[in-house]
Amino acid sequence: MKQIFYFLVFLITFSGFSQNTEDIIPEKYTVHNKGKFYIYWGGNRETFSKSDIHFTGADYDFTLYDVTAQDKPKGWHVDYINPSRMTIPQTNFRLGYYITDKYNISIGVDHMKYVMFQDKAVNYTGYYPNQGSYGESLPNNQVLLTEDFLTFEHTDGLNYVNTEFSRVDDISKFIGLPNTDKFQINFTEGVGVGLLYPKTNAKLLKKERHDDFHISGYGLSAKAGLNFTFFKYFFIQTELKGGYINMNDIKTTFDSADKATQRFWFLERTFTVGGIFRI
Secondary structure, eight states, rough: HHHHHHHHHHHHHHHHHHHHHHHHHHGGGOOTTTTTTTEEEEEEEEEOOOOOEEEEEEEEEEEEHHHHHHOOOOOOOGGEEEEEEEEOOOOOEEEEEOOOOOOOEEEEEEEEEEEEEEEEEEEEEOOOOOTTTTTTTEETTEEOOTTTEHHHHHHEEEEEEEEEEEEEEEEEEGGOOTTTTTTTEEEEEEEEEEOOEEEEEEEEEEEOOOEOOOOOEEEEEEEEEEEEETTTTEEEEEEEEEEEEEEEEEOSSSSSTTTTEEEEEEEEEEEEEEEOOOO
């Protein structure tokens, strides 16, 4: 009888010890995100839709139709990490905070660049002074975008200053990753809204070149991407972002009466590196 009693005591004690051992196994850092901050920095490439650009001033009012443009990439370059030249390439900066394990809010700047294709023939309507004196006149209501007629860039840059609301889902288990504290893969998607604060470099109708920052309109965007987190705190993130830009107050000269309006779509591809942490 005494042996049975001791055996039962042993079982109860061992069971409790086992349970306590399981309880003290530390939870993985990557299981929960709520309360974490993140920050990232990187580069981008863009594709822009055609757009109509409307120019107005004291003695002109005309519209150029289906204007095309490209970005201005710098490629893999040391300027991305050179503090004195970091704003020269096309870059992305973002600072965010997780309000739940899956959802975060962030603020950031998409520093894109927009360069109108020169020497292209486009349709136009309207009027402007000294027509034909810029080497631009073509038949059938077209003009040639010569440098004397118009140069038009948002190259320092097409700055989309925005806030985003995003969701993040850990997909590591679906591909059999055993320890997310060593390596984790997340899928992220989100929406954003913000202001356009470009530095427009323009020269119109042989007027003095204008190149200055100005709040010119607003943007809307949506994105999806993959996040690769290493050793809990460091990550690489790639995103595909599409959006709409409406700039109804672009400064083109130093005359306050002169301005342009423009609306177009963009597709942005980004590659960034960053960190995630708790304070």
